[in-house]
Amino acid sequence: xxxxxxxxxxxxxxxxxxxxxxxxxxxxxxxxxxxxxxxxxxxxxxxxxxxxxxxxxxxxxxxxxxxxxxxxxxxxxxxxxxxxxxxxxxxxxxxxxxxxxxxxxxxxxxxxxxxxxxxxxxxxxxxxxxxxxxxxxxxxxxxxxxxxxxxxxxxxxxxxxxxxxxxxxxxxxxxxxxxxxxxxxxxxxxxxxxxxxxxxxxxxxxxxxxxxxxxxxxxxxxxxxxxxxxxxxxxxxxxxxxxxxxxxxxxxxxxxxxxxxxxxxxxxxxxxxxxxxxxxxxxxxxxxxxxxxxxx
Amino acid sequence: xxxxxxxxxxxxxxxxxxxxxxxxxxxxxxxxxxxxxxxxxxxxxxxxxxxxxxxxxxxxxxxxxxxxxxxxxxxxxxxxxxxxxxxxxxxxxxxxxxxxxxxxxxxxxxxxxxxxxxxxxxxxxxxxxxxxxxxxxxxxxxxxxxxxxxxxxxxxxxxxxxxxxxxxxxxxxxxxxxxxxxxxxxxxxxxxxxxxxxxxxxxxxxxxxxxxxxxxxxxxxxxxxxxxxxxxxxxxxxxxxxxxxxxxxxxxxxxxxxxxxxxxxxxxxxxxxxxxxxxxxxxxxxxxxxxxxxxxxxxxx
Numbered sequence: 375x376x377x378x379x380x381x382x383x384x385x386x387x388x389x390x391x392x393x394x395x396x397x398x399x400x401x402x403x404x405x406x407x408x409x410x411x412x413x414x415x416x417x418x419x420x421x422x423x424x425x426x427x428x429x430x431x432x433x434x435x436x437x438x439x440x441x442x443x444x445x446x447x448x449x450x451x452x453x454x455x456x457x458x459x460x461x462x463x464x465x466x467x468x469x470x471x472x473x474x475x476x477x478x479x480x481x482x483x484x485x486x487x488x489x490x491x492x493x494x495x496x497x498x499x500x501x502x503x504x505x506x507x508x509x510x511x512x513x514x515x516x517x518x519x520x521x522x523x524x525x526x527x528x529x530x531x532x533x534x535x536x537x538x539x540x541x542x543x544x545x546x547x548x549x550x551x552x553x554x555x556x557x558x559x560x561x562x563x564x565x566x567x568x569x570x571x572x573x574x575x576x577x578x579x580x581x582x583x584x585x586x587x588x589x590x591x592x593x594x595x596x597x598x599x600x601x602x603x604x605x606x607x608x609x610x611x612x613x614x615x616x617x618x619x620x621x622x623x624x625x626x627x628x629x630x631x632x633x634x635x636x637x638x639x640x641x642x643x644x645x646x647x648x649x650x651x652x653x654x655x656x657x658x659x660x661x662x663x664x665x666x667x668x669x670x
Numbered sequence: 671x672x673x674x675x676x677x678x679x680x681x682x683x684x685x686x687x688x689x690x691x692x693x694x695x696x697x698x699x700x701x702x703x704x705x706x707x708x709x710x711x712x713x714x715x716x717x718x719x720x721x722x723x724x725x726x727x728x729x730x731x732x733x734x735x736x737x738x739x740x741x742x743x744x745x746x747x748x749x750x751x752x753x754x755x756x757x758x759x760x761x762x763x764x765x766x767x768x769x770x771x772x773x774x775x776x777x778x779x780x781x782x783x784x785x786x787x788x789x790x791x792x793x794x795x796x797x798x799x800x801x802x803x804x805x806x807x808x809x810x811x812x813x814x815x816x817x818x819x820x821x822x823x824x825x826x827x828x829x830x831x832x833x834x835x836x837x838x839x840x841x842x843x844x845x846x847x848x849x850x851x852x853x854x855x856x857x858x859x860x861x862x863x864x865x866x867x868x869x870x871x872x873x874x875x876x877x878x879x880x881x882x883x884x885x886x887x888x889x890x891x892x893x894x895x896x897x898x899x900x901x902x903x904x905x906x907x908x909x910x911x912x913x914x915x916x917x918x919x920x921x922x923x924x925x926x927x928x929x930x931x932x933x934x935x936x937x938x939x940x941x942x943x944x945x946x947x948x949x950x951x952x953x954x955x956x957x958x959x960x961x962x963x964x965x966x967x968x969x970x971x
Contacts, residue, residue, distance in 0.1 A: 382872075383872075383873065386768075386873060386874075387768070387769075387770065390765055390768055390769065391769060391774075393765070394765060394766065394769065394778050394782075395778075397762075397778075397782060397845075398777075398778055398781040398782060400841070401781050401782050401784060401785055401841070401845065402781050402784070404796045404799070404800065405784075405796075407799070407800075407807065408795075408796070408799060411799075423807065423810050423811075423814075425807075466689055466692075467689075469685050469689070470685070470686065470689040470690075472685070473682055473685040473686040474686070476682055478679065478682065479679075479682050479683075479686060482686075485686065485690055488690075488693070488698075489690070489693050492693060492697040492698075494955070495697060495698070495701070496948065497697075497700035497701045497703055497704065497944070497948075498700075498703075498704075498927060498941065498944030498945070498947070498948060499905070499924070499927060499928050499931070499932070499940075499944065500703065500706070500927065500928075500931035500932065500937055500940040500941045500944060501700040501701065501702070501703025501704060501706065501941060501944070502700045502703070503931075503932065504700075504703050504706070504713075504937070505696075505699055505700040505703055509695070520692065520696070521692075521696040523689065523692050524689050524692055524693050553681055554681050554682050554685065555681055555685065558685070579787050582789075583787075583788065583789035584789075585789060585791055585906075586905070586906060586909075590932065599789055599791050599792075602791050602792070602795060603791045603910070606791070606794060606795055606798060606910075634805065637795070637799075638799070641792060641795040641796070641799075644789070644791070644792055645788055645792050648784075648787050648788055649784070652780070652783075652784055652787050653780045653784075656779075656780050656783075659787075660849055660853070663849070663850060663853075664850075664853050
């Protein structure tokens with residue numbers, strides 16, 4: 375009897391693992407395929423399909439892409455919105471959260487509730503579009519930064535965290551004559567680092583991935599995501615633009631790249647930061663969602 | 671003392687009001703835009719100077735030739751299919767926790783939840799790479815193995831749209847949703863498992879009689895939350911996968927609103943669709959919340 379259970383245990387374990395690894399392949403292989411395509415020699419891979427290994431090995435696609443002003447600029451905008459946007463979100467939301475923990479602040483409960491309600495209130499795309507335009511945010515970098523300065527979900531996370539910091543830390547500083555701003559900058563911010571890291575990592579991924587604001591309101595400030603979208607929806611004209619653009623850059627490599635190889639390479643560049651960041655910061659994501667689940 | 675107190679108050683307000691102002695400006699002021707649904711709005715002209723239209727746009731919405739029935743059907747179909755798929759992540763979580771070696775388990779967790787963190791543009795780029803009718807790797811492979819005689823156009827297949835979009839969303843989110851359940855599984859009392867072992871329960875019976883009942887509260891809350899969000903189809907997903915061939919099966923309320931407003935520049939009609947969606951959503955949300963309150967005593971709002 376015991377032997378039989380041990381066997382069925384093992385057989386189940388084996389097939390379970392096999393099944394899960396199959397799912398892993400379904401989730402990882404697409405990224406791997408795009409990667410090997412992007413480093414294959416473009417005209418060779420256009421003629422023979424690849425599955426497991428790149429055909430040849432070259433960085434010609436990457437080289438070509440970064441020689442284009444448009445793409446280099448898009449990468450710059452993406453990086454800038456991720457860094458600036460994340461810094462603004464974390465700093466503003468943390469300061470707001472700290473102020474809202476102070477009992478002497480009148481109406482703090484109402485302010486908190488009205489802010490939380492933004493998780494459920496959405497005006498819809500057209501009122502949003504008209505409003506942003508009327509604020510003068512069209513083709514303005516602030517469009518990427520200001521609307522996300524306060525995020526209700528992070529506000530919940532950070533406020534909950536600050537509330538459980540022992541009040542004694544603040545009191546001793548207050549005797550030394552520190553005001554609320556100093557308390558926030560010198561004591562609360564450093565002590566809240568764990569939760570700020572969670573908010574920062576969520577926010578950075580969001581900033582990198584967001585594109586609707588860019589698509590609707592800032593066509594002249596394209597990010598990597600938008601460049602990829604344009605390439606997917608309108609391949610031929612983009613390749614034409616790319617080729618005329620490239621003619622001025624370097625004539626020897628032009629014939630080598632193909633629309634597909636360029637598409638794969640842009641996809642890879644837009645994905646790489648996530649692939650590099652997510653596995654290493656996974657525990658931050660998980661702790662964020664767990665605190666959120668408990669509070670929400 | 672009084673003076674320092676007043677100074678503190680002043681500083682505290684300075685640390686609050688600017689941010690509260692941002693909240694109002696970016697989340698509440700746009701609500702005033704709903705008034706566009708009730709006037710003949712012409713871009714560039716102030717709403718107050720626009721001609722009052724009453725409920726004309728809503729009448730237009732419910733009249734013949736409107737895409738509203740199509741949009742509602744698609745939104746509900748995609749929403750319900752998503753809800754139907756939701757137990758899958760719970761099952762996946764149970765299977766993952768059955769993996770003994772913790773390093774391997776962690777690797778599986780990370781790999782399966784990775785797609786959740788890429789944008790829908792990249793999701794589309796991937797599905798395009800694999801399923802496009804000319805040169806998609808799946809079609810190439812099927813042709814090579816002589817399983818099909820000509821390439822299939824899954825991305826433009828109207829009949830398969832609902833199912834295909836559900837598969838896309840499962841691929842993207844299942845691993846990450848499973849992580850929430852894994853958290854819930856680890857918080858189940860170990861004594862329950864020991865007691866089940868004493869009673870002679872095997873792996874399967876333990877999952878059936880201990881793990882699943884332990885996960886039910888989490889499942890119920892998540893289920894009702896998704897019912898509350900039934901009409902909030904993912905605009906980004908619909909936008910990237912939409913094309914002329916699958917339009918009739920993929921146009922959702924959000925997409926219809928976008929199309930009316932920002933493609934055809936009928937801002938008032940587009941807003942009316944948005945208002946209709948928001949009000950209906952709110953009713954569904956409160957209904958779902960009422961059910962949760964009755965079942966668990968908790969509230970999601």
